[in-house]
Amino acid sequence: MTILSSSTGADYRPATAAAVAALADAGVPVHLPGTEAYTALTGTSNLTKAISPVAVVPVRDTADVTGTVRVAASAGLRVAVQSTGHGATETMHDSILVSTAALDELTVHPDERWARIGAGVRWAAVLEACAPYGLAGLAGSSPDVGVVGYLTGGGLGPVARSHGLASDTVRAFEVVTGDGVARRVTATHHPELFWGLRGGKGTLGIVTAVEIDLVEQPELYAGALWFAGADAPAVVRTWSRWCEVLPEEGTTSIAVMRLPDLPFVPEPLRGVTSVSVRFAWTGDPAVGEEMVRAIRSVAAPLIDTVQVIPYAALGAVHTDPTDPMPLHEHHSLLDAFPLEAADRLLELVGPDAPCAQAMVEVRQLGGKVLDDRGVPSAFPHRDAAFSLFTIGVMVPEVAQVVTQDTARVHEGLAPWTREGGLPNFTDGAGPQWAQRVLTPAVARRLQTLSMVYDPDAVLLAARGIRG
């Protein structure tokens, strides 16, 4: 086999040419810039995060990954990895991109309650495959997200307070480290890599498959309550008090939304400010209904979708859009969200505030998120109480305003924020990302592991911790 697709106009430097020739000689598929396949495999869902690797390798198996890493190392190139493009952060201009999208292996073992999942699989497929057995994987708010990208960043989903972090359910990774060696990693086999792959994102290797424990959760009492902007003060203040008493069977977030006046938005939410309380209850639905009464009784909801749903319909809680859009995202951690913080949030982003964010979300953490099941991981800031996440739409006319407004909102809540960020929610790459997300102790340990398992710093994601 030779190069699958190439374009004469491509940026074709000598190192790239040597690497591409070596890959093609070894029978590894390669696509170069300017080709249809390259364009399809380099798509990103945030249009401000375009990527331009020197070539894309759509890997078919572990051997393609080891081959790519070794060839890149000898050519002095780096290797990046992507499955869906939902979490792109780097431009990848000096890297070969390993696309794992075709690694679609998925086997559920219902009797022993675990699943083996290829690195190209999205959560939607796992939820569907587990549903007939009443079993569940701990997916995030959007089932469109890739399982491995999510798990390597911890994975904090709509039932996180009840069932914990998704990365704590990992039994094993199959991974190609930066030295080009394929390894099986568990709590007892390469435990140091097992620690670092859960929270360290792609800094230590390219995962080809993962094995996770499943939980018994056929159904949930879950959905969202949408309120008019005029009711925001009462809803946000009540939510702040409610979080203080919500048992860990309940996971919740609140989002102040400014949705566009477009047909895909439900009529009462179009072009106005609204507030959405997201809620997922893993216990007895009757008790969940009792719990949510505190929110339901604050005001008449515009939309109320909270009901018993199959676990596989988990995406209905947040209803995240996944179509490509130009976005500016930012995240902070909060130590608390008392009434004073609720009032400050309302001043900053409530219906009367000149706010340029499409969404400002506060997610309650705590509960089982705090429990690492006795197997520590590199996931940092487990003890944060709330996450603050903002999304603004970067259309050219308002792009600068959106960026300034993001700072205004996060700085405005400074009395309750703390240092750091969660791996999956923190935008950026390289040293800037590592400094924000990793505690000094975690960063040092990842750096040492990286020097052992990736001596030539071939993995692009290692850039942030190698200095």
Ligand SMILES: Cc1cc2nc3c(=O)[nH]c(=O)nc-3n(C[C@H](O)[C@H](O)[C@H](O)COP(=O)(O)OP(=O)(O)OC[C@H]3O[C@@H](n4cnc5c(N)ncnc54)[C@H](O)[C@@H]3O)c2cc1C
């Ligand atoms: C709509 C939406 C909702 C989300 N909701 C949540 C949520 O509720 N909770 C949460 O925790 N996160 C959430 N996220 C963040 C998401 O988990 C991360 O962006 C994640 O990295 C996406 O993984 P991906 O494979 O889909 O993306 P990709 O762009 O394919 O990958 C992103 C990154 O994941 C890592 N990665 C991917 N594949 C591999 C691999 N094979 N080996 C090693 N590293 C790899 C790399 O660092 C890569 O750069 C959400 C994201 C979106 C877009």
